[in-house]
Amino acid sequence: MYITDEYKAAEGRYDNAADFYKRVGRSGLKLPKVSLGLWHNFGSKDNVDNMKQLLFTAFDHGITHFDLANNYGPANGTAEENFGHIFAKNMRAYRDEIIVSTKAGYTMWDGPYGDWGSRKYLIASLDQSLMRMGLDYVDIFYHHRMDPETPIEETILALDQIVRSGKALYVGISNYNGERAAEAMKIAKEIHLPLIINQNRYSILDRTIEENGLKKYAGESGMGIICFSPLAQGMLSEKYLHGIPDDSRVARDGRFLHASDINPEKLEAIQKLADIAKRRGQTLPQMALAWDLKDQEITSVLIGASKPSQIIENISAVENTVFTDEELREIDEIAGSVMGKLDPRRHV
Template sequence: MTFSAADSRYDTIRFRRAGRSGLQLPEFSLGLWQNFGDNRSFTTQRDIVLRAFDLGVTHFDLANRYGPPSRSAEKNFGRIVREDLSPYREEIVVTTKAGNPIGASPYLSGGSRKHLLSSLDISLRDLGLDYVDIFYSHSPDLNTPLEETVGALVSAVRSGKALYAGISNYGRDRALEAAHLLAAEGVPLLVHQSRYSILDQHIDRDGILDAATETGTGTIAYSPLAQGLLTDKYLSGSVPQDSRAADSAFLSANDITADYVSHAEELNRIAQERGQSLPQLALQWVLRRPDVTSALIGASSVAQLEHNLAATGFAELSTDELARIDAHAVDLSPR
């Protein structure tokens, strides 16, 4: 069946400018970190991606290690582009990253020029694209000079294989240095992607958001639901067999503590009083700050996608509600 995008796809979605750049991104972006590997139904993946686009989500976030196995998410998304989204390439923002380990070889991880640029070439091959819109250094590599990592990002942009440069998971000082090094080469740092949620506010506490504002860099918030802790899945204190805490490397049953449950219950109560779900409250909270360009959401079904995208359809959070939320904003997010 030939895909034809909905004519109404831009009727309700809201966009925010990425830092001081000319690029606008939707408030919600679709992350393909989990649920888009070869262990998931391709039909379901396709349904989620195409429904997201029909609802105005134009930004699709990938990395070379997303799967499992590594690179499978890029291959699966590349198939969707080839079969469905290729007529809309000008309307979508496709991003990828390199730097986190994808194998035992020393050339399959880190911030070296070798790894970053060779990985980008393979990502473009798997995606079936001539360029990605944003290419990220996925995480800081303290064993590689930052100048080398930045130089690779500059080369990616100057070669036309990427339109913009980004970083992810950097600390404040290293992010500032990367921004200044990139600016000196005439390649502005477009975005910094960081964990951010009610239960993980380190980018506020450590000045990472302030540094982004100082350098004109946009902020992309990932894990806004704290790997599922900000849903109703674990409010009973138990771990469902089909939940992330049962089989994920990023969340475990040990994270479902009595302390967590007590705070999550109170946050859920605030959400219910507002007529929304806990994940909708959590997403609205992340986007309360205008310096957050976009919140990355994942989805395992079209229904979950639609539910989360409805988060900004509720009244703005009041000063009193924000204070109540803050009282339960303990740092419980898994690393």
């Protein structure tokens, strides 16, 4: 059964389950290798009918994981509200086929209790998120960023209380480096908390998790990684190779990617990457997603989309995630030309 007649062409949603779903680290949970993030295009200024088509297209093509956060919008909370309205009307019957994740850690409301990683904030924020989405529980609840002041024990014990209350099945951390992830996992293992996943930025043009030890630690500890911004906020989408389109994120939003980021050096590098993708029989965004998914440590990549066709194109990335040594060397050289020289020991 499919959500709308329009997508009955997607019959056999799970026919390729063995290839499309991957276990999260050493846990029992599996995620699709491509997940849909609602960071953009689900806020108060966006079109609700388009949101529906994005969600329906994703689900009817096998994407079972939808990722949110308390502050996604704009305005804060509106992505959860919009998802909740669509879910209640069109998707509730599929709840047991769906993974919903949300987060708390960035500023959500005024005053001393609406930010960071205290027990007070995390539990209150999740209660608000569940109310906005009309859900009894989320499948994964993340602490969204490291807190330099709150003891990590307090944060992890708050996550433990959330799981024991039944408001989340699993928990994760986001934007943690390797050292803090190890501290969090040590406590989680002692109390048998299902802390199973990291969510971090990772792309051909952003290797931070290689440099800060997170990727290496995740592989050693059995913690999964889900990557956000795998297309470098759209720079690896091909849309900027011939200027800044009126409907692009830079033109419409500009909070996270600026026109100044699209400089001639980066455009030259992106064109070279697009040439490699073409030789591989892929579009540049497909290759960029495949590049993340090539590594065993990576469970899933989070895509954003403004059009249903982008979702369908991106899903095809899973069909070829194998790279030759020469391709990897060439990609590193191109990336290094705009990022600075890459440490050859980063994969060790």
